[in-house]
Amino acid sequence: MTLNGKKLNISRRGFLGGATAALAAPAILTRTRAYAADPVIKIGHISPRTGPLAGFAEADDYVLEGIKAALSGGIENNGKTYQVEILSKDSQSNPNRAAEVASELILGDEVDIIVAASTPDTTNPVSDQAELNEVPCITTDCPWQPYFFGRNGDPAVGFDYTYHFFWGLEDVINAFLDLWGQSGAAKTVGGLFPNDADGNAWGDEIHGFPPALAGQGFQLVDPGRYQPLTDDFTSQISAFKEAGCEIVTGNMIPPDFGTFWSQAAQQGFHPKVVTIGKALLFPSVIESLGDRGDGLTSEIWWSPDHPFSSSLTGVSAKDLANGYTAASNRPWTQPIGFKHALFEVTSDVIRRSADLEDPAAILDAIRKTKLSTVVGPVDWSSGPVRNVTKTPLVAGQWQKGADGFDLVITANRSAPFIPTTGELKLLS
Template sequence: MQARRRLPVKLIQYDDSSDPSKATALAEQLILQDKVHILIVPPGPPVVSIPVNQVAERYKVPCLSDGFLESWWGAGPYKYCWTGSLPWFVTPIPENDFRAGKRGYSALFNFLDFTDLFRDQLSKKIALFATNDADGRTFYELASKIAQDAGYTVIGVEKSLGLYAPGTVDFTSIIREWKKGEADVLWGMSIGVDFATMWRQAASLGWKPKMAMDGRALKNYDDVAAIGGDLATGLADPFQAWHPSLPYKSFYGGRTCADLADEWTRETGKAWTEMLTTYSWAETACRAIEIAGSLDPEKINQAFPNIDFMSISGRVKIIPEYHSTPSLFHVIQWVKTDKPWVWEAEIVWCADPSIKPTHDIIFPLP
């Protein structure tokens, strides 16, 4: 975009209620009626994001989407769909990229590396808990392999113990097998309400692992608060991409992470949320238009492989062969505070020393 030319940015937002059919219809509405130049699909279940991606491909409109690389990329091929800050499970980052070989960019190795910090204090027996959907099945398969290769035992892996149908309300038989198998670590990729149900039942059955991590269910305050009592203390999300303490600034205007969190709280009265990482997705969309120097969808799409800038979520550099930009992830644990929202996510560990902890690791779980 030429320096003398300025374009107003209009954000049109719809709520798909996590309904795939509604999401598909709204994506078509955005393209055909609202005439958008780019679609942005924020973090959510693949059953919603993938159909929207298919709409974008059909109408040849650039789209920034969400998902885990292995399951998202496997639903392609894609020409017009790209990702914001997509978690890569285990796929190696190409050698010519600045992130190559660095463990903090691999979501599943964050599970393993954080667990390994306390390896000598564990039974080395792991319980896996995941939804029976595209992301959950991919997680279960890859996590079990990584854990076993590292010398851990996955309880009930031969019968996919812990792979459950979303909306399940009784997890007692699964929990009893975890307890009988002496699992003292939980790795999960579940849904917030389901995790809360399982965790409350685990407490009532007397199963309390020393460490519990979930990469999807423990991202949002409301899901954590709904667990009840003090049961959420120390629960961990092993791949969070954003936190108010991170040392980044927005590309447009220089807003800091702390500034963004404060603005969110002032305007909503609520605690900050990791979903604020999608601010960088809007920055990425604007960068694509700037690089393209045009509002033509084809030119915008051709600009994505050239994106490389510092955003409020860190460096965004698209890897063209995967249409993706892996993020640097840190591990958070939930702790109680004296603030109005009671619970807050604190950084306790990151493979990259540039990301500083904001709280000591809570181990074992109280």
């Protein structure tokens, strides 16, 4: 907004407050949520339904249908029942679009809380819009460092309106090291890090993989950042072959890994272990690789074998995953648990908030969350930095059986309460 040629920064709350004052209707016609016969609380939801990150949102319809059914009777708060309206929008796997639809939900739909998931391309722009417009925000499904430092977060200060739960780079590094230690492969690792928020965080010289691997006696061969959706990984493959890399790791979107893995075969590069974040999370990606998907490894944030249940519905991780398979005729996928937990936490916050008309009261309820969810405990009182709480992480391998591919847990040193379900095999 401009005034006399000067740009004004006005928050959602400030803008709406000013507009209300200027356009106030007679009191007899005014009907606020607090006095409506059927009060409603609005939750805005954003995820990448389309684009290269669409695998993260594959189960969105299933999760949202289950959440809406669970909340169909409303949520009790201070003796009053609030109906819950969930408004879901597609970020199209694009940070600019994520910011745009977040702004629409905040300024147009006037949501009370906004939630988002699936990589910093979605969580960060949504959180930035929420912070700017002073709307409580909860996000997940993005390592905490790209979320926090990718938004220029200061550990001594943190953020006021935005909160996040997921694991961190230290957790995925430990899980990968646990997995690689079982392999017997040489400690020379090829790194594939894209020039995006995730890739820059994973490859960061201070907070990322390089110092952690060096500290454990691994040599990281990092040819530098590549541009997402590149069509040529020849320079990376050549560097890995020359260095004798027997392990390859990194963080890639599915199309990029497909290109790399195809060109690796064509150029005669055959590592013993390939452990890639993001791209190898989804059964649809592994199935598309055919036999070349057998033996690939990845982090595992959630599975049917995780020993947790939903605080909202009581359903176990196994039953939640099996429910998706029954409804979709598709294999379970890791984001199911975190998408469900996002609404577990939000529902709990709504239930405990001292005043749903006051964003500060909602934020206070977020900060005081101590909830056992289908992905594990969520508790912002003990995070690595303000605004962040961590969830457990293990690692495992895609193994092909008679009924197709199965993701088995082979490394659980950092979270022994999550059982292993198989043993690591080297790539053939």
